[in-house]
Amino acid sequence: MNVLEAKQLTKIYGDVESENATKALAGVDFKVEEGEFVAIMGPSGSGKSTLVSILSGITEPTTGSVVIKGKRIDQMNRFDMALFRRRSLGFVFQEFNLLDSLTIKENIILPMVLDKKDGSAMDQKAAEVMKLFEIDHIGDKYPYEISGGQQQRAAVCRSLVNDPVMVFADEPTGNLDSKSANAVMNCFKKMNDEKNTTILMVTHDVFAASFCKKVIFIKDGKICLEVASNGTRKEFFHRILDCQAVVGGENNDL
Ligand SMILES: Nc1ncnc2c1ncn2[C@@H]1O[C@H](COP(=O)(O)OP(=O)(O)OP(=O)(O)O)[C@@H](O)[C@H]1O
Ligand SMILES: [Mg+2]
Numbered sequence: 001m002n003v004l005e006a007k008q009l010t011k012i013y014g015d016v017e018s019e020n021a022t023k024a025l026a027g028v029d030f031k032v033e034e035g036e037f038v039a040i041m042g043p044s045g046s047g048k049s050t051l052v053s054i055l056s057g058i059t060e061p062t063t064g065s066v067v068i069k070g071k072r073i074d075q076m077n078r079f080d081m082a083l084f085r086r087r088s089l090g091f092v093f094q095e096f097n098l099l100d101s102l103t104i105k106e107n108i109i110l111p112m113v114l115d116k117k118d119g120s121a122m123d124q125k126a127a128e129v130m131k132l133f134e135i136d137h138i139g140d141k142y143p144y145e146i147s148g149g150q151q152q153r154a155a156v157c158r159s160l161v162n163d164p165v166m167v168f169a170d171e172p173t174g175n176l177d178s179k180s181a182n183a184v185m186n187c188f189k190k191m192n193d194e195k196n197t198t199i200l201m202v203t204h205d206v207f208a209a210s211f212c213k214k215v216i217f218i219k220d221g222k223i224c225l226e227v228a229s230n231g232t233r234k235e236f237f238h239r240i241l242d243c244q245a246v247v248g249g250e251n252n253d254l
Contacts, residue, residue, distance in 0.1 A: 003166050003198050004032040004055060009064035011050050011221075016062070024050040025061070026221035032166070037192040037199045039209040041240070042218035043248050048202045049170055051218065055200065056089055056168040057081045069165050086111055090159030090167035090197075094174040096151040098143040098158075104150075105130070105139035108157045115162070122161075129157040132194075133187045149180025156187045160197065167191070169201040173208045185211040206244060210237035217247045 011025040024047045032038060040048050053059040055066055057073045066074045069088070076084060085091075098107045106113075108130065109122045130136040133153045143151050152172060159167050169188070173181035189211050191197040201212065209215050210233045217225040227243055229236040 001034045002031050003034050003036075004030070004066070004068050004200075006030040006055055006066045007064055009051070009054060009061045009066070011047070011054060011059070012062045024221055025054070028064075028218075028221070028223055030055065030216075030223070032198060032200060034198055035192070035196045037188070037211070037213045038201070039212040039215045040200070040202045040218060041204070041206075041209055041215055041244065041247075042224075044204075046218050047221040048218055050221075052168055052170055052200065052202050056091065057085055086114060087162055088165050090162065090164035092152070092155050092159050092167065092169040092172045094171040096143070096148070096155050096175075098151055098154060100143050103140050103142055104135065104146065104154045107143070108139075108154060108161060110158065111162050125161050126157070129160050132190065133157055147180065148176055149183050152176060152180065152184045153187055156184065156191070160191060160195070164197070166198040166200065169199065171202055171204065173203065173205055178207070181205065181208060206237060206240050209240050210234075215240050215243070217243060219247055 007029055009025050009028040009030070012021050012023050014021040028051060040051065042048055050059065054061045057076070061074055065072060071084070073081065073084065102110070105126050109126050112122045112125065127136065130139055133156060135150055135153050135157065138146050138150060173184055176184060185208050188199055188201070192199055203209050212229070214226065214228045216223055225243055225247055227239055
């Protein structure tokens with residue numbers, strides 16, 4: 001079953017008529033099935049973040065449609081969209097986006113607090129996800145008291161507390177060293193394996209992408225290649241590297 005289906009997405013930043021207009025997406029059709037774990041890769045400026053922010057209702061497309069669980073999110077008003085995002089979607093960003101004035105546990109339950117959920121239900125849910133991702137011992141600490149990897153695992157917990165239909169992540173390992181990146185990617189894999197959470201992630205990092213089940217390459221605002229994992233992570237890692245060489249990865253960009 002498709003959780004998400006987008007058709008003929010285009011995005012032009014700036015005045016369409018003007019010479020300065022940037023065509024960030026040039027006609028993208030995109031489907032995500034329930035339980036998928038997909039990475040989007042491609043050179044810098046190819047439209048990855050634009051695509052994810054349109055698919056998750058943060059940015060409006062210039063043309064095209066996005067349906068999540070049967071709802072046309074591109075046609076929702078801002079209020080309904082904000083509510084839908086908070087109740088039904090999970091987000092993990094490169095910068096962690098935790099609030100420094102709240103403890104880790106308070107940060108994690110924030111989406112539930114905003115939804116006025118029952119206190120013991122919040123405690124139970126927070127305890128469950130923190131245990132799953134092995135940060136239950138630091139629930140009372142503040143973000144500035146823990147490592148970047150721990151902060152990102154807390155952000156992963158926060159993305160899960162509302163039992164989202166789908167989690168979106170843009171460069172979730174971009175600010176992490178390789179050991180922390182490994183721990184965070186294991187969390188994503190665990191949430192996909194054990195909770196069947198559908199995940200869509202943007203990454204530059206072949207190592208991070210190798211945890212996924214499928215990688216979609218985008219170039220000049222269009223999907224140009226797709227590879228699926230069918231063996232070990234190591235084997236997939238090498239296949240993604242080969243594809244990146246064909247598509248033109250980061251290094252070709254420098
Ligand atoms: N808010 C904006 N206003 C104008 N142009 C933008 C805006 N956001 C992105 N662009 C342009 O749209 C194109 C696609 O940008 P996008 O951020 O989606 O790329 P990306 O693939 O995520 O790149 P990166 O790997 O560097 O994060 C680029 O040419 C970019 O300069
Ligand atoms: Mg980006």
